[in-house]
Amino acid sequence: MTDKANIIQLIKSRRSIRQFQQRPIPTEVLIDCVDCARLAPSAMNLQPLEYMLVTAPELVERVFPHLAWAGYIRPYGNPEPGNLPVAYLIVLINKNRIKSRYANDVGAAVENFILAAWSFGxxxxxIGTIERTQLRQLLAIPEDFEVDSVxxxxxxxxxxxxxxxxxxVRYWKDEGRVFHVPKRPLKSVLHINKW
Ligand SMILES: Cc1cc2nc3c(=O)[nH]c(=O)nc-3n(C[C@H](O)[C@H](O)[C@H](O)COP(=O)(O)O)c2cc1C
Known part of the structure; x- marks a missing residue:
């Protein structure tokens, strides 16, 4: 396969994962993924985002209770015991650098991180449904940073x-505990030259 075909395949094959192996991820790999987030486009090149990686097992364990999973099927989409995440990226917005269009910056940076991670398997x-106050306290995040997502x-x-x-649009889990994710077909969302 060409590099281009690989990138297309990488993008199309990515799905949200909510059940994880307990194998640790090398920290330098996660750092490389954050580097990809850092290099994303940013409105007015303001670069308001900063990142906290949580990899220490005792801290990773304490982040989990502050997150909510798969709202349409709660609690059946939760990571099962023994399948919990092994690391987290906390996406932080520096409020002193915020201007009007920062929300798009988050999308670009997080997608870069997610796709880079997927390229490493x-x-x-x-996760946007977060107990932000508790997470801020746990990780001692300064007040001038907003916790955007995890x-x-x-x-x-x-x-x-x-x-x-x-x-x-609601995803579901079948009796074999396989997660199914509906996506609107291309013909429903794409308009070429006319509506
Ligand atoms: C901004 C944002 C917030 C999300 N928040 C949550 C969340 O709180 N919990 C969760 O389990 N999934 C969350 N998701 C994942 C979506 O549910 C998921 O992307 C969607 O169902 C499509 O599935 P896919 O990622 O496999 O394509 C979020 C996704 C985005 C982009």
């Missing part, structure tokens, strides 16, 4: 299945 789940990381212990589906 690392699964991720982007990216749970680990080698996958599941293989979610993509479903081309336009009538319902």
């Amino acid at each position: 690392i699964g991720t789940c982007w 990216i749970a990381c680990g080698y996958p212990a599941e293989s979610p299945v993509l479903e081309e589906k336009d009538d319902d």
Whole structure:
């Protein structure tokens, strides 16, 4: 396969992972993924984002209770005991550098991180439902940083299945505990030259 085909395949094959192997991720690999986030586009090149990696097992354990998983099927999408994330990326917005369009910066940076991680075979789940006050206290995050989101990381212990589906956006788990993720078909979302 060409490099280009590999990148397309990487993007298309990424799914959110919520069941993880307990194998540790080398810290230098996670740092390389953060480096990819750092290099993402940023409105007015303000670069308001900073990142905290949580890799120490005793701290990783204490982050987990502050996160919520797979809201449509709660609690069935939760990581099962023995399948918890092994590391987290905490995405922080420096409020002193915020201007109006920072939200797009987060999207670009996090997607870079997630795709870089996937290129190393690392699964991720982007988590926005967070007990922010408790997490800030736990990690001693300074007040001038907003906790935007948390990216749970680990080698996958599941293989979610993509479903081309336009009538319902809710993902589901089947009786074999396989996660199914509906995506609106290309023909439903793409308009070429006319609506
Ligand atoms: C900004 C954002 C916040 C999200 N928050 C959560 C969350 O709190 N908990 C969770 O389990 N998944 C969360 N997700 C993951 C989505 O549920 C997931 O991306 C979606 O179901 C599509 O699945 P896919 O990532 O496998 O394509 C979030 C995704 C994004 C982009």
